[in-house]
Amino acid sequence: MKNFKTFLQTNYHYTDYQIKVMDYFIKTCLSELSKFIFMGIFFSFFSAFHYYLYATLILWILRFCSGGLHCKTYIGCLFFSLTYLILCILLLPRFILSTFWTLVLLLVCIVTAYFIAPVPSIYRQHITPSRRKQYRTYLVIFLFIHFIFTFIFPQNQYLSVGFWVIMIHMIQLSIAYAKEVLS
Numbered sequence: 001m002k003n004f005k006t007f008l009q010t011n012y013h014y015t016d017y018q019i020k021v022m023d024y025f026i027k028t029c030l031s032e033l034s035k036f037i038f039m040g041i042f043f044s045f046f047s048a049f050h051y052y053l054y055a056t057l058i059l060w061i062l063r064f065c066s067g068g069l070h071c072k073t074y075i076g077c078l079f080f081s082l083t084y085l086i087l088c089i090l091l092l093p094r095f096i097l098s099t100f101w102t103l104v105l106l107l108v109c110i111v112t113a114y115f116i117a118p119v120p121s122i123y124r125q126h127i128t129p130s131r132r133k134q135y136r137t138y139l140v141i142f143l144f145i146h147f148i149f150t151f152i153f154p155q156n157q158y159l160s161v162g163f164w165v166i167m168i169h170m171i172q173l174s175i176a177y178a179k180e181v182l183s
Contacts, residue, residue: 031074035077035078039056046090048090051161052085054161055085055088065135065142067121067173068176069176099150106146106163108170114136
């Protein structure tokens, strides 16, 4: 690593800070990729890889637009994410809610998201009010689109998985918001 650092500083005039940012970026990407692959293999054993991909996409959009709780360690994040996705993909969809209650709960999520999102990590830079409003708008639109699809296709298994991802995300987002307000 030291030789590579010297190479970058000599040939490209990178500062120590720029090299640390690149190092952090590479480690973060490899960390996320390894968790993604590990969990993908796990869900493949349950013939649920396609639901895993869908749930991960939904979760990525939710996290990007609204933030939430963050774990401090790789293992903590892996364990929390795996537990979260096991609940959303393998366990909770077995509980069939009526379309009415599913839609009511999604409306509650939309209203909650409007008032509390986003809740960024303390490790991220401050979000400007205009950016905060933009993320909130994206989140509410996304949740409303999911609401519409759930109304049109109430028995769709993908939408059921997405519903549970949204529900658990809104619970953890509410906890993150409460922690932010109380601190």
